[in-house]
Amino acid sequence: MAPGAKQPPDLYNDDTMPAPVRRRSLMRRVLSNWSVRIGGIVLLILILMAIFAPWLGTIDPQVMDPANGNLLPGTQAEFVSLAGDSFNHLYIMGSDSLGRDIWSRTLYGARVSITVGLAVAVLAVFVGILIGLLAGYFRHLDGLIMRVMDGVMAIPGILFAISLVALFGGTLTTVIVAIAIPEIPRVARLLRSVVLTVREEPYVEAAMALDTPTWKVLLRHILPNAIAPLIIQGTFVCAAAILVEAILSFLGVGLPAEMATWGNIMADGRAQFNQYPHGVLLPGIFLSLTVLAVNIFGDGLRDMLDPKFNKRGG
């Protein structure tokens, strides 16, 4: 007999069954991931900067002093507003062609970009969930819904957004809706495929056998298991939305030009990119950093939550 062989378990005493493995809480598991940490911290800093923009050495992002146009980063100059007030101001990131402070505009722009990113993600995911659940669970609706989704998907997203914003005017709502609509089919498809696989899971069949009403099956059993891929998808939608907002402004069909958004700052700066690249590059760094942070965060979440990487945990 080999040393250390164990006693056979008693068939009728449950105490010797393998001790239940304590699952680390999902939150803690997610937070232990480096990508999530780094992405999250960067994002948090950016969000805090956006919230506390008024206290971070900024001035009103709209006020201009044409005489102080195109100052290089770090210039200290006398600011004379159109209203006639004058004060000494340090242009941390220089000024744009109208003499507006790029640092202030960038910080206030963070509010817009982050709002757009979050709103688009939430909107696309929410509507996508509704459509995906309908299509995935009510098979007779599937054909029609999916044809419409295919149609929306077949129109290149950017074209759609450009047209919508150009045609309906660049308000925050239009921009959010215009960026969100092309994302909806993707979310809906994802959700539908998750629903189609999850609904075959024995526990869903079991719930049906327990006479659970359909809406409850959807909300209690199917949706929670689709949440992880949706959150991941949501982060990528968010990152893409921030970029698309900038692209729309760049193409001249974004939010109103005087509004401080990263896209608008860059669109203004691009007219003189060769002489004053700071007008594009500095806000560009903020933009890229944000998108990067969201992407890294999403990647981390994926590693943690995606069932593919995490076979039995759930």
Next chain:
Amino acid sequence: MLVLLVRRIVATVPVLVIVALIVFLMLRLAPGDPAAMIVGNSGTSADIARVRAELGLNDSLPVQFTHWVGRLAQGDLGESYFMKMKVTHLIAQRIEPTVSLSLLTLLITIVVAIPLGVAAAWRHGGWLDRTLMGFSVLGFSIPSFVIGYLMIWAFALHWNWFPTQGYTRFSDDFWGWLHHLVLPAITLSIIYVALIARVTRAAVAEALTEDYIRTARAKGVSELRVLMRHALANAAIPIVTVIGIGVALLIGGVVVTETVFAIPGLGQLTVDAVLSRDFPLIQAITLFFSVIYVMINLLVDLSYLVLDPRVRY
């Protein structure tokens, strides 16, 4: 096979009808009046009313729609409001630059991204993998116009290696064609390489966990063969699928890249048409892009037949 092809093509018709309807409604419900645009700065309200009537913009929406669809069914996409030209002619003029740019981008992407992705999957978690994934996330995060401007600044203005803008027709001058497309294609391919490399890595990494890989290794075959013949061949479907889906991304990228490099392609035409409310042109381009998208994805679907013997439609 032929029956299959026909059936699949017929199946795309409802999708295109939906596209047509969406685009049409979007245009007609929007504010902004092409007539005002055509009349110009010194025209008057009366001029605008006259042009509206001339363009048939005063008819009811269903009438306008049936009119348009009716002509569409006869293959007539209409005439641009501004340039008295058939929109098909205008689109035809712009296809070559866009197709050239897209194909070159695709070529660069496939040549670069797939080997990178395979290498990363092979050394899953190693430095190559990390670097590559870092690059790919970065590629997703920098707006393409910033990359484009930096490229122009460095390679066209500073070193003078490439032209800053424009396009030369393939038939006029092959080297000129290539010369004009290098920078835009690289700019455009960055995000695409990021995407495809990522998918390749994931698909190959997943294939590498499959049992048949273990069987192959148990046979003692070389690692390269395991990667290419076994893992990559099985990862082909997701990769091709994403290349197909990526066409939408590519079209979006084309719009921006063409603007940055002033390439007279469909992307620019689109922006122009939207900004001038040239309804027939917008409708035609969107429909055109949708057809391309649908066809490419049909092609992708058909490619499954070749890539995976299990697939039967």
Next chain:
Amino acid sequence: MQTTAAVPNVLSIENLTIALPAGADRRYAVRHISFDVAPGKVVCLVGESGSGKSVIASAVMGLLPEEVKPQAGSIKLQGTELVGASADKLRSLRGTSMAMVFQEPMTALNPVMTCGAQVDEMLARHVNMAPAQRKARILEIFRHVKLPDPDRVFSSYPHQLSGGQRQRIVIAIALILKPALLICDEPTTALDVTTQAEILKLILELQNENGTAVLFITHDFGVVAEIADEVVVLQLGDMVEKGPKLDVLTRPQEAYTKMLLKAVPELGAPQRPPLGNAVPLLDVRNLSKTYKTGSWPGKRRIVQAAKDISLSIRPGETLGIVGESGSGKSTVARCIARLIDPTSGDIISGEHSFAHLGVKHLSALRRLVQVIFQDPYRSLNPRQTVGASIIEGPINFGIPRDQAWARAEELMTLVRLSPDALRRYPSEFSGGQRQRISIARALACEPKILIADEAVSALDVSVQAQILDLLADIQQRLSIGILFITHDLRVASQICDRVIVMSQGEVVEQGEIKDVFFAPQHAYTKTLLAAAPGQGFSFAGAV
């Protein structure tokens, strides 16, 4: 095994210890393993799931995942040390000196390569032969492993072959270069009993022919009895017992081995309490189900999965359905529980007919019939606490939450789990425990009929024995009817009063255990019985 000492061993493992990475369920995959495999002999590694059988096999092949490393000991293949050998060295030995057959024939072959090409890789890599010669050689081995129509198989893709045929391809790959050592890791577990019997026979034949040494991994004592010369028993990475087959199977020394053997169900009519002539709880008449798959523009496919099935279940009775994979067992179960809609036929209980009621009117049936599924890992919602899963049914039937919860606590005791467990998530439980929770969930609705669809097939024998015991106990107490679906004839014979034998959607034979199993009428039933491995061995009786 003193007699073979003169012949050098093909494989000798000594004091092998393999460490697991941090965070794994234990520190060592296996510890202090020593055994030898002599030429022409079959050594069986047995043990419960997770005992380290596959890790040993992978270690020999040099295919351990990177994070798992041999820490001590040696593995010698024909005198060559494999622990610490270079990747190139191992690669050249693989295929030529040692080869392996894996468990899952469905996934072991590359789906996008023809079978011929996959065998050809072996030749192309290791021997210098012209393509035509290679092809001839491959066709020859295909004939040898008794593949029908070798030419067609050569150019077929794996998915065009049946599971048994695929496994023959894998065996052909393993044996084409006549390796000295063949490792088989549960090569027949995924196959039907009849196919399993053929494959086992084939392996033995080839082994005899070439004098190959075989390391055979299995958890099925029937197979061990059939094939082994020597047996090595593992428990959680430790070697518990080893010795010649007859010694281990009939005179086990260790308590663990005894326990394992005792848990193996026997093929025999057990004592079952007699059933009165009670009114059936449920009558199923001429039930048929046809699946239509594929939608426009794809191709339509029609599968007739169940044809004209009639059966009835009485209180306290266990009705078994046995049959090979794909014979329609699950389809029947799902139809009865109305998880899918039967195409035709009737399901009657009392004066109600349920076969064609709309989903909204099925409450009565839901109370009557509950289901336990095969896969313990997927039959509980991972995002719900166990308690929430159990009380879901009662709440749906209008029972107040408190009352449902109290009942759930009782049920937990009934299935021998602690009531505290209600607040935990399924992932915190082992497979056997989850299956008990599933039973508790089904019982919470106070059903009259329990359908168990392969409810024990995924479990180790010891755990399987516990669950079967539990079911019998519950049935006795509550006098419910059980529809027990299994492919394992031994299990069926242990627990059922009557069985139905299904083949290709049809009932071929039905009746009492003693009639069907000991005096089968139908040819299909006879083959099925003949193929069951380890006949004549009475494992539990050995203890």
Next chain:
Amino acid sequence: APNNDKNVLRMVPQADLKVLDPIWTTAFVTRDHGYMIYDTLFGVDTKGDVHPQMVDTYTKSPDGMKWTFTLRDGLAWHDGQPVTTKDVIPSIKRWGQRDGLGQKMFAAIDKFEAVDDKTFTITFKQPFGMVLEALSKPASNPPFIMPERVAQTPADKQISDYTGSGPYIFKKDEFRPGEKVVYEKNTKYVPRSEAPSGTAGGKHVYVDRVEWVILKDGQTQANALINGEVDMLSWTPPEQYAALKANPNIQLLVPVPKGSYAMHLNHLIPPFNNPKISQAAIMSINQQALMRAQMVNKDLYNTCTSIYPCGSTYATDDTSYFTGKPQFEKSKALLKEAGYDGTPIVLMNPSDFTLLNKFPVVLAQLLRQGGFKVDLVSMDWPSLLARRAKKDPADKGGWNMFVTGWGASDTMNPLFFAPMTGNGEKGWFGWATDPKLEDLKGQFLATMDPAKRKELAQAIQTEVFNYGLYAPLGESTNFTAVRKGVVSGLVDSPVSVFWNIKKN
């Protein structure tokens, strides 16, 4: 690669050429295109004097009621056919249906007939003082002469045959809207012998081919010029001015007079249906701030309070209360007096139009200083054009104010200037009802006496400010940038013209 072909001139035009009919649209770029391929009966030189162009000689009766014109020799269409009065008369008639001044002229015309192939007469039924100004009108729409078959196209339809008799031939097969427009030298063109000046004089062509390359982005335009990929930018983007000026390989020229910008008000609906409130808005203007913001560099603009181009014939600094400097207190007082109720005024901002999109932003701030509530509404240029045609109340999709730009050729004569209307809803956007203005314009039209005209021009200026019709925001210098040492010979002209250019 640099374009070193001496016979090919590559230039970036002011905008993308879309509409090819210069009678049908007023777009500047279409007008420029018109001057490439068409000829006019008369031209104007840089001083504003009118000289015969296609016309050889002309006479008028002493009372000015009957004019006789004779075409010069050697005029031919691009297809080789001679130009005759059969072509001229329908051309002028078609123009007369579209152009504002043309309409006025035809209202005064009694008879317009051909005498023979070369001679035609115009007989007036009432005095019309601006015959030569009309026939040489450089601003949109100039009366271009087209072949008879083309001129017979209804005025509200675009032409589709682009045969002209001008110095260049339009290459229709190479026309790619949004990409390039190609012209070839008209080898059969016979230039006048006088030196070129403005749209008058000899139109010589020294290159075989002119390619208009459409580049929309200012940075791209500058890059292309610096790299020699194009030879010339017709309108230098203000943002690029400094960089181009500093570049030793680039030369900046000013062949066209300054352009100007104006703030336009909607007089149909409140509050600017009240002249006092309009005046208050005009008092809030700060020309210096506005121009600086839009033009970026101080070399590119100057303030100018006159409604006529500063330095031109009719310009004076007698501009009533308007100083171009902000008078916020006065404005507030006026608003109080007029009883401005604080409804926000809708100021439209064409945010995609880089030559206009900064004015409204600054203007909004100025108006707020002046006591207004402002609702700055951003939209793209097409939306602005559509919206300004709407007569609805401002909060129901209408508008109160926008800014746009004009060429000197538009503003140099009150009758050339489209917004100069006081005939209510029949007039230009803003629909001012100012009978006095209409009356002054009528008098201006009727007289031929320069002194009288000057007087009337001053009266019109005063009336514009008193009514608060619109207000000038300042003038901008439009530089043309060329490759130094490569391109020479640009002609100074009221509108951009591209003959006489040499390349080496």
